[in-house]
Every structure is written in C-alpha cells, then in structure tokens.
Amino acid sequence: MPQSQRSAQPSHIPLPGSGPMPLLLAMLVLLVTLLVTFSAWSSAKRSAESQLLETFDYRTRDMAYSISRRMAVYEQVLRGARGYLRGSVELDRRDWAEYYRVLRLDQSFPGMQALGVATIVPRQQLAAHEAAMRRQGHPDYAVRPEDPRELYTSITHIEPFGGRNLRAFGFDMFSEPVRRAAMERARDGGQAALSGKVVLVQEGVAHEGPASQQAGALMYLPVYRGGELAGTVDQRRKAIVGWVYAPFRMNDLMRGLGGAHSTDLDIEIHDGDPAGAASLLFRSPNAANHNPRLRASAQIVPGGRTWTIIMRSSTALENSLDTTRPRLVAVTGIGLSVLISLVVWLLASERRRALQLAHGMTLELRRSHDRVASEQKRIQVILENAPDAFVAVDARGCITDWNAQASRLFGWSAGQAIGREIQELLPAESRAAFRAGYASFARSGQCAMTGAPTELQVAERNGRRIPAEVTVAVMPMGEGFGATAFVRDITQRKEAEAREQQRQHGLDEARNALARAHKLEAVGKLTGGVAHDFNNILHIISANVQLMLRADSGQRKRLLSILDAVERGAKLANQLLAFARRQPLHPLEVHVDGLLERMDSLVQRAAGDQIALDKRIPPGLWPVLVDPNQLENVLLNLVINARDAMEGQGRIVLELGNVQVQDDPVLAPGDYVTVAVADTGQGMPQDVMERAFEPFFTTKPEGKGTGLGLSMAHGFARQSGGDIRLASTPGKGTTVTIFLPRYMAATHVSIGNEAATPH
Numbered sequence: 001m002p003q004s005q006r007s008a009q010p011s012h013i014p015l016p017g018s019g020p021m022p023l024l025l026a027m028l029v030l031l032v033t034l035l036v037t038f039s040a041w042s043s044a045k046r047s048a049e050s051q052l053l054e055t056f057d058y059r060t061r062d063m064a065y066s067i068s069r070r071m072a073v074y075e076q077v078l079r080g081a082r083g084y085l086r087g088s089v090e091l092d093r094r095d096w097a098e099y100y101r102v103l104r105l106d107q108s109f110p111g112m113q114a115l116g117v118a119t120i121v122p123r124q125q126l127a128a129h130e131a132a133m134r135r136q137g138h139p140d141y142a143v144r145p146e147d148p149r150e151l152y153t154s155i156t157h158i159e160p161f162g163g164r165n166l167r168a169f170g171f172d173m174f175s176e177p178v179r180r181a182a183m184e185r186a187r188d189g190g191q192a193a194l195s196g197k198v199v200l201v202q203e204g205v206a207h208e209g210p211a212s213q214q215a216g217a218l219m220y221l222p223v224y225r226g227g228e229l230a231g232t233v234d235q236r237r238k239a240i241v242g243w244v245y246a247p248f249r250m251n252d253l254m255r256g257l258g259g260a261h262s263t264d265l266d267i268e269i270h271d272g273d274p275a276g277a278a279s280l281l282f283r284s285p286n287a288a289n290h291n292p293r294l295r296a297s298a299q300i301v302p303g304g305r306t307w308t309i310i311m312r313s314s315t316a317l318e319n320s321l322d323t324t325r326p327r328l329v330a331v332t333g334i335g336l337s338v339l340i341s342l343v344v345w346l347l348a349s350e351r352r353r354a355l356q357l358a359h360g361m362t363l364e365l366r367r368s369h370d371r372v373a374s375e376q377k378r379i380q381v382i383l384e385n386a387p388d389a390f391v392a393v394d395a396r397g398c399i400t401d402w403n404a405q406a407s408r409l410f411g412w413s414a415g416q417a418i419g420r421e422i423q424e425l426l427p428a429e430s431r432a433a434f435r436a437g438y439a440s441f442a443r444s445g446q447c448a449m450t451g452a453p454t455e456l457q458v459a460e461r462n463g464r465r466i467p468a469e470v471t472v473a474v475m476p477m478g479e480g481f482g483a484t485a486f487v488r489d490i491t492q493r494k495e496a497e498a499r500e501q502q503r504q505h506g507l508d509e510a511r512n513a514l515a516r517a518h519k520l521e522a523v524g525k526l527t528g529g530v531a532h533d534f535n536n537i538l539h540i541i542s543a544n545v546q547l548m549l550r551a552d553s554g555q556r557k558r559l560l561s562i563l564d565a566v567e568r569g570a571k572l573a574n575q576l577l578a579f580a581r582r583q584p585l586h587p588l589e590v591h592v593d594g595l596l597e598r599m600d601s602l603v604q605r606a607a608g609d610q611i612a613l614d615k616r617i618p619p620g621l622w623p624v625l626v627d628p629n630q631l632e633n634v635l636l637n638l639v640i641n642a643r644d645a646m647e648g649q650g651r652i653v654l655e656l657g658n659v660q661v662q663d664d665p666v667l668a669p670g671d672y673v674t675v676a677v678a679d680t681g682q683g684m685p686q687d688v689m690e691r692a693f694e695p696f697f698t699t700k701p702e703g704k705g706t707g708l709g710l711s712m713a714h715g716f717a718r719q720s721g722g723d724i725r726l727a728s729t730p731g732k733g734t735t736v737t738i739f740l741p742r743y744m745a746a747t748h749v750s751i752g753n754e755a756a757t758p759h
Contacts, residue, residue, distance in 0.1 A: 022348030030341035037333025044329045048322040052313075054473065055320070056294045059264050060311045061453070064298040066257055067269075067309065071219075071302035074112060074246060075192045077105065078221040081115060081244045087226025089119045089242035093136070093157055100159035111253030112246050113202055113216070114165045116158035117223075118173055118183070119242040126152055133170075144171050153183070153242070164202035168247075171201050179218060185304060186220040187240050188233050194219050194303030197271040197281055200247050214249040215281045217271070219303050221245070231511075250282040264317040266292065268310040281307070286314070293318050325375060332368050339364065388471075389487040393422045395442040395480030397435070409489055411461030427459050445474050445481035458487065467494045587625045587720070589743050592656055592673060593617045599632060603654075606639050610648050616655040624673050625743040626720045634713045638677040638736050641710070645681030645734060653678040659739075666723050671742035678735040684728040692726055713738070 084099055085091065100106075100115055121129045126143060133141040133156065143154045153174040158165050173179040178196045186193035200216040220243045224230045228239040250269065268274075269282040292312035300307050339361050389409045392401035399422055402414045410417070410425060422438070423431040441447045449472040458468045469490050475482040541562070596603075596615065607613055635654075642652045655676040661667045684692065693714040710724075713736070717724040721741045728734040 022345050025348055026341040026345035029344045030337055033337035033340050034334070037330060037337055040333055041326050041330045044326040048326060052318070052321045053294065055264075056296070056313050056317065059317070060296045060298065063257070063265055063267065063311060064300060064309055067254075067307075068300040068302060070111070070253070070257065071194075071300075074109060074219060074248075075221070075303060077103075077109060077112070077115070078192060078219060078244050078246060082221050082223055085117070085223055085244065087224060087228075087241075089117050089156070089223055091157070093161070096157040097159050097161060106160060110255060111248050111250075113200060113249050113252070114158050114160065114168070115244075115246055116155050116165075116168070117242055117244055118153045118220075119156045120240065121152040121154055123148075123150060123152065129154070138169070141170050145175055147175070149175060168201040173218070173245075182218065182303075182305075183220050183243055186222045186243060187236060189304070190222060190224075190230060190236055192219055192221045192303045194305035196305065197279065200249065202247065203249075214251045216247055216249050217281065217305075218245055218247045254282050264314055264320075266312045266314045270308045270310070272306050272308065274308055274310065279308075284314075328371065332371075336361070336364065336368075386486070387488075389489075390484070391417075391422070391425070391487065392475070392482065392484045394482045395477055397421050397423065397438050397442070400482070401484075406487070409460075409466070409487065410458070425458050427457055427465055428463075430457070441483070442480045445476065447472060447474065447483070450474055453488075455490070467491055586627050586629075588628055589623050589745075590626050590628050590631065591621065591623050592631075592675060592740075593621050595628060595631065596635070596654065596656070599635065602632075602636065603639055606636050607643050607652055608648055611643055611646065612651045614651060614653045616653065618657060620658070621656055622658050622671060622673050622742040624720075624740040626740055627716075630716050634716050634738070635675070635677070637710075637713060641736075642677055642679035642681065642734070645679050645683075647681075650680040658742075661739075667739060672722060672739045673742060674737055674739055676735055676737040678733060680733045683730040683732050683734055684726070685730050689726050689728055693724075710736075 080103075081099070096117070105112060105115055121143065130142055143152055149172075151174060153172050155168050155171050155173070158168055161169075174183055176198070178198050182193045182195035195218045198216055198218065199213060200218075203213040203216070222236070222240055223242045223244055224236060224239040225241050228235070230236045230239050254267070254269075266284040266286060267282065268280065268284070270279040271281055272279055274280075292314075294313035294317075295311070297308060297310045300309065343361060386403060386405060389406035390401065390403040391399060391406055394400050399417050399420050402412075402417045404414075406417065407413055412420070423434050426434055449470065453469045453471045455467065455469055457465050458470075459465055467490050469488045471486045471488075473484045475484050596617070604613060639652060639654075646652075653676070655674075655678065657674045657676070659672050659674055660670070661672055662669050692710050694711060714724050717738050717740070722739040724739070725737045726734065727737070
C-alpha cells in the first residue's frame with residue numbers, strides 16, 4: 001500500500017470496548033435494576049406485613065369467640081345443675097357431691113373454681129337454719145357476715161368441699177354490693193347473670209401474700225320454687241328460693257385458652273369499659289413488657305355483663321413476620337443488578353467474557369425462579385388445607401384463586417371455577433345488585449364487608465342456597481382493587497338456632513296450656529261446691545212440694561210449676577257437677593261403636609234433615625269403661641253444637657279410633673279410644689277456643705244455649721280418666737275429640753263419684 005494511502009486512515013478511532021461508554025451504560029443499567037429491586041422488595045415486605053395482619057385478625061376473632069363460647073358452656077353447666085335441683089335447694093350435701101363427681105366438672109371445665117348453691121334464709125329463721133346445718137355435721141357453721149340484715153343468703157352446698165372452698169361455706173353473698181347486684185339481676189330476669197369484678201372468698205388471706213390472689217367473677221342462675229308461676233318480675237321475686245352459682249378465677253379461666261397459638265396474643269380483659277386496675281380482670285404475664293405492633297379490642301356479653309377484651313400482638317407473633325422473602329428478593333435483586341450491569345459492561349468491552357457471564361446469570365435466574373416457585377407452592381399448600389373456602393377475585397370480578405374447600409362447598413373444581421364471575425356464587429336475585437356494588441368497589445376499594453365476618457346466602461353449583469359467614473380483605477392490583485374472601489358454611493349453626501326457637505315456642509305453648517288447665521281446675525272446684533249446695537236445697541224443695549201435692553191443698557197448678565222449676569234446677573246442678581267432675585257415675589264396659597249404632601235415629605233427629613251424617617268406625621275398636629248414659633248425653637250435646645255452628649246445613653263426621661299415648665302433658669301413657677265430632681261450620685277464633693270449656697260461656701244468642709254443653713263434656717271426660725281436645729280454624733269448621741281410656745278385662749278399674757285428680 002502506498003504511504004499516502006496509509007496516512008489517509010483515521011488514527012483516532014477508538015477500539016471496540018474502549019472509552020467511557022461501556023462504564024456509563026453499565027452504571028445506567030445498575031441504577032434501573034436497583035430501582036426494580038427496591039420495588040420488588042417493598043412489595044414483598046408489604047405482602048409479609050399483610051399476612052401478619054391477617055393472622056393477627058384471625059387470632060383475635062378466634063380468641064374472642066373462644067372466651068364467649070367457654071362462658072356459654074359454663075352457663076349450660078349451671079342450667080343443668082338447676083334442672084337437677086327441680087325447684088328446691090333442700091338436698092343432701094352428699095347428693096350434690098355425687099352430682100359434681102359424676103359430671104367431672106373439675107376436669108372438664110378449667111377455671112370454674114366450684115359449683116355451689118346459695119340458699120335464701122329469712123331473718124326469723126336464721127337461728128333455726130344455723131342449728132340445722134350444725135346437726136348435719138358442721139359444728140362451726142354460721143352465716144357470715146353477722147351484721148343484722150333484712151334478708152340473708154348462705155352458701156349451703158359447694159363442691160369440691162375442701163381446700164379454698166371451705167372459706168366460702170356459709171358466706172352471705174347478698175351482703176356484698178357487687179355480688180348482690182348480679183343476684184338481683186338473675187332473680188328478676190330469670191336468666192344467668194355474671195357479677196362484676198370481685199375477689200373471691202376462696203382467695204388467700206393476708207399472710208399468704210397478694211401473689212396468691214386473682215381477680216374473679218361469679219355467674220348466678222336463679223332457682224324458683226317448683227310449681228309456682230315465674231312469668232313476671234313480681235312472681236319471680238315471690239318464687240325465688242336460692243341461686244345455683246359458679247365462681248371463676250380469671251387466671252385459671254384463661255389458662256390453655258387459644259390452644260397451640262395461645263402465645264400469639266397478649267390479652268387484657270376488663271369488666272365493662274377499660275378503667276385501669278379497677279376494671280382489670282386478667283392480663284397476660286408479658287403484656288406490660290412489650291410495645292406491640294398490632295392492637296385490637298372486642299366486647300362480649302357473658303351472662304348479661306359486658307367484658308372488653310384488649311388483644312395485642314405478642315413478641316412470638318411478631319417474630320413470625322416473614323422477613324426471609326423480602327431479604328431474599330433484595331439480595332437476589334442486588335446480585336442480579338450487579339451481574340446485569342457487569343454483563344452489559346462486558347458485552348460492551350469483551351464479547352467472550354460477556355457470553356460466559358451470561359451463562360452464569362442464566363443459572364442464577366433459574367435458581368431464583370425455583371425459589372419463587374417453591375414459595376408459591378408453600379402458599380398454595382396453606383390455602384388448600386385451610387378449613388374455610390378461599391376465593392380470590394380480580395378487579396373485573398373474575399375468580400383467580402380457588403382452594404379445595406371451595407370446591408367441596410360450591411361444587412366447582414378449580415379448573416371450572418377460575419375465570420368465572422364471582423356473582424355466579426350468589427343466588428340469582430342477588431347478582432344484579434352485587435354486580436353494581438362490585439364495580440364501585442373495584443374503583444374505590446371501599447367495601448362494608450371488610451374487617452368483620454358477614455352472614456349472607458351463597459349458592460352451590462346446582463343452585464342450592466347455603467348460609468355462610470364471609471370474611472373479605474381488599475387486594476390492590478394495578479389500577480383497581482380485587483378481593484380475597486374466606487367463606488365458612490354455617491348451616492349447622494343456623495339449624496341449631498332454628499331448633500332452639502322451635503323448642504322455646506313449644507315451651508311457651510305448654511305454659512299457656514298449663515295456665516288454662518289451672519284456671520279450669522279452679523273454676524271446676526268452685527262450681528262443684530256451689531252445685532252440691534244448690535242440689536241439696538232443690539232436694540228439700542222437691543220433697544216438700546211432693547208432700548203438698550199429696551195433701552191436695554188446691555194449689556196443684558202452682559205446685560206443679562214449682563216442681564218443674566226444681567227439676568230444671570236439678571238438671572242445671574247435674575250439668576255443673578259434670579263439669580266439676582263430681583257427678584255420680586255408673587261406669588260399665590261400653591263398645592262405643594255399638595252405642596253409636598243404637599243412637600243412630602236419635603242422633604239423626606238431633607242433627608236435622610239438612611245435615612249429612614258420616615260415621616267412620618274402624619274394625620277392632622277397643623272397649624272403654626264409662627257411664628253409657630252420660631256418654632250418650634255428651635254425644636248428643638256435641639252433635640247439637642255442631643248443627644248450630646253450621647246453621648242447619650253442612651256435614652257432621654263421627655269418627656272413632658284407637659290411639660296410643662306416650663308423651664302427653666295431660667294424659668297418662670297408655671291406650672285410648674277417641675271419639676271425634678267434626679263439623680263444617682264457621683269455626684272458632686283463638687280467644688273463643690281458650691274459653692270454650694268455661695261454664696255458662698256461649699257465643700249463641702240469648703235463649704239459644706246455656707253454655708254448659710262443652711263444660712259438661714270436659715268434666716265427664718276428665719272424670720272418666722281421659723281428656724277432651726278442641727281443634728278449630730275460622731271458616732273451616734271445628735273438631736271436638738274425646739279421649740277415653742281403654743278397658744282391659746284383666747285389670748279392674750274403679751271410677752268414683754268424686755272429682756278425679758288431674759294428671
């Protein structure tokens with residue numbers, strides 16, 4: 001090459017990879033990757049803190065529920081003890097000790113210091129009460145304190161009877177204001193009542209030191225005298241005979257509550273609103289030595305008393321905060337940033353070295369991917385084994401995550417559920433409103449269901465509705481908001497609540513029926529006494545009139561009129577005696593089907609030509625032991641009442657049957673023959689049915705009836721050892737059913753002329 005050409009080539013052009021450009025490019029890449037690493041580290045840290053918050057929320061809700069549930073169990077223990085007492089506090093202490101031993105209360109119910117009975121002792125009976133207790137083997141027994149009072153109560157039974165509990169034997173809890181307030185609230189309300197904060201009598205005395213003393217509370221349940229009414233406050237105050245109660249030492253009560261996670265929370269429990277040491281019932285041992293990251297409070301109402309539970313995250317829970325993943329992200333990101341920057345520098349400076357480093361970076365990325373995949377798998381295992389259904393939803397309202405419990409609850413597999421709209425898990429009528437509400441939530445992140453469980457109806461794949469408890473958490477994503485939800489099936493809890501409502505309804509009906517029976521019993525006794533005296537007077541008048549008729553004094557017409565009035569009065573007296581169950585009966589073995597056949601023409605005439613009579617007599621009808629004449633009168637009266645209720649037109653059904661009674665509030669268990677008279681008349685409203693068996697009560701116009709037909713039938717049925725029942729619906733007719741006990745030829749049954757004792 002000529003010299004002139006060589007000198008024409010530019011000698012200042014830098015070689016590839018030389019100069020400041022590779023270093024500047026590497027520094028720029030390092031800065032960008034470090035910013036990406038910082039963003040990933042911040043996201044991982046927020047995720048770990050969010051997981052800690054969710055764990056804390058779950059632990060606090062579970063703790064409040066566990067305390068409330070334990071107090072509810074103790075209330076049930078008191079209810080069982082009250083049922084054992086059966087309306088009386090007078091029982092042998094050995095029987096009470098045996099009841100306590102059989103239930104194993106000291107092993108099954110931690111925190112319950114004892115189970116005892118507080119007995120009311122009138123002031124004038126105090127000395128006799130103390131003397132009686134000393135005769136039972138307690139020579140030092142005395143009601144404490146000894147100050148004169150209008151009313152005394154005494155702990156007469158307490159188990160276990162030893163140790164600390166001996167200090168409470170004979171103590172008058174009504175003399176102390178806090179205990180008295182709870183006892184009065186239980187007495188007047190008829191329900192369990194929890195006292196305020198107290199120091200139990202069982203606690204250590206001064207020489208034992210304050211370290212042995214714990215804050216405590218007592219739960220009372222009133223015991224009313226058996227057989228007395230307790231429907232109003234005045235009735236309950238008159239019927240009260242004592243209380244069954246249980247004292248609790250708060251440290252013992254809280255011991256073991258929370259299970260394996262009991263160290264996750266530092267707990268304070270206050271009586272009512274927190275007011276320092278005056279209201280403090282319980283505090284975790286390490287609660288005062290730690291500045292918590294998280295704090296929550298809840299209020300429960302055991303036994304009508306408000307407890308405030310303050311819960312703080314413990315050191316153990318805060319140490320469970322996942323710092324490994326953010327640290328791993330930070331270390332990995334910084335390392336990758338350095339590596340990428342180095343790779344860029346090497347690529348710009350030396351291709352061969354860049355290729356080698358790129359291979360190393362690929363291996364490191366693969367390891368990082370494996371670690372991330374392992375973390376995702378760990379989270380998936382936790383969700384798959386959660387006891388509640390887990391559903392995650394994106395901002396569009398589509399399902400993105402779905403665990404195994406969700407598949408069991410809703411009937412969709414994960415593959416079928418992911419991608420579907422969340423509204424498909426709701427009943428059809430709720431979907432439109434939910435769609436509009438979720439669109440607003442996806443924009444703002446505001447939802448009324450966050451923070452606390454919410455009850456609502458969800459739907460299975462086949463449309464079956466399921467009552468559920470849903471806990472929702474907001475999940476930011478991109479430009480909108482999604483949500484995660486834990487769904488718990490509460491079908492069993494709802495069914496239990498429905499059964500309890502039905503049981504309470506049945507108890508109310510039984511109480512009303514008992515009150516009506518007592519009312520009729522009282523009216524019957526009064527009516528029987530009046531009818532007996534009236535009947536005796538009529539006998540005297542009748543005898544004198546008959547003697548005067550024989551003398552033929554010329555006043556025969558007037559005497560016959562008097563005699564007719566006497567006969568009507570005697571008939572009225574017999575009807576009243578029938579209602580009062582004091583009429584003379586002549587019971588015989590009677591086959592009701594045969595008696596009904598013999599009365600056929602008589603019943604038809606009583607019903608009238610416009611009434612259709614329908615007889616339903618099953619084969620093999622049992623015989624009964626009754627007065628046949630009285631039974632005929634009752635049947636005729638029931639047919640006439642049915643005819644009048646239909647105003648001369650309709651259908652009367654006479655139906656006989658055999659029944660077996662096992663569990664009835666009035667009838668004794670056994671076999672009975674039923675005689676039912678049903679009509680198609682106007683029926684009776686409830687207020688008329690409640691008074692139908694009262695004597696002289698009638699809805700007929702004046703002069704159309706005496707009001708003694710049903711009352712006489714009631715007295716006859718009860719005096720014969722049976723009962724009479726009414727079933728009526730306004731506009732659909734009335735059915736009157738008489739229960740008569742089956743006559744067994746091998747057993748002699750005697751029915752006297754006096755009123756039978758009610759079952």
